[in-house]
Amino acid sequence: xxxxxxxxxxxxxxxxxxxxxxxxxxxxxxxxxxxxxxxxxxxxxxxxxxxxxxxxxxxxxxxxxxxxxxxxxxxxxxxxxxxxxxxxxxxxxxxxxxxxxxxxxxxxxxxxxxxxxxxxxxxxxxxxxxxxxxxxxxxxxxxxxxxxxxxxxxxxxxxx
Numbered sequence: 001x002x003x004x005x006x007x008x009x010x011x012x013x014x015x016x017x018x019x020x021x022x023x024x025x026x027x028x029x030x031x032x033x034x035x036x037x038x039x040x041x042x043x044x045x046x047x048x049x050x051x052x053x054x055x056x057x058x059x060x061x062x063x064x065x066x067x068x069x070x071x072x073x074x075x076x077x078x079x080x081x082x083x084x085x086x087x088x089x090x091x092x093x094x095x096x097x098x099x100x101x102x103x104x105x106x107x108x109x110x111x112x113x114x115x116x117x118x119x120x121x122x123x124x125x126x127x128x129x130x131x132x133x134x135x136x137x138x139x140x141x142x143x144x145x146x147x148x149x150x151x152x153x154x155x156x157x158x159x160x
Contacts, residue, residue, distance in 0.1 A: 020026065140147070
């Protein structure tokens with residue numbers, strides 16, 4: 001029988017496998033593979049944990065965003081309400097101011113009218129007195145002696 005290269009390659013392979021089994025290379029390779037599998041499993045677990053944390057943060061930030069939007073809407077509504085209230089107060093204050101100023105002007109006008117009427121009456125009375133004085137003076141110049149004689153006679157008649 002002739003031994004060729006294939007036979008020697010087969011014998012070398014069997015010897016190599018026997019030595020590998022003897023020195024526990026499959027166990028060492030198995031441990032390495034188990035370690036690698038465990039590391040990959042740990043990384044997957046950590047990735048899952050990080051994903052869950054990210055999902056929780058996303059939910060939390062979404063809730064915060066909704067709360068912030070709600071708060072912003074509340075602030076806007078409060079500002080609009082306050083602006084409306086300030087506008088109403090300003091209008092009421094303006095109306096009150098206009099009413100007070102109008103009343104003050106009307107009072108001044110009434111006072112000025114009363115003063116003008118009083119001045120006209122005083123001037124009219126002065127003119128009437130002056131007119132009466134002139135009329136009486138004229139009458140006295142014309143009929144003064146007769147009036148005095150008649151008044152003396154009247155007084156004398158009453159005394160008797």
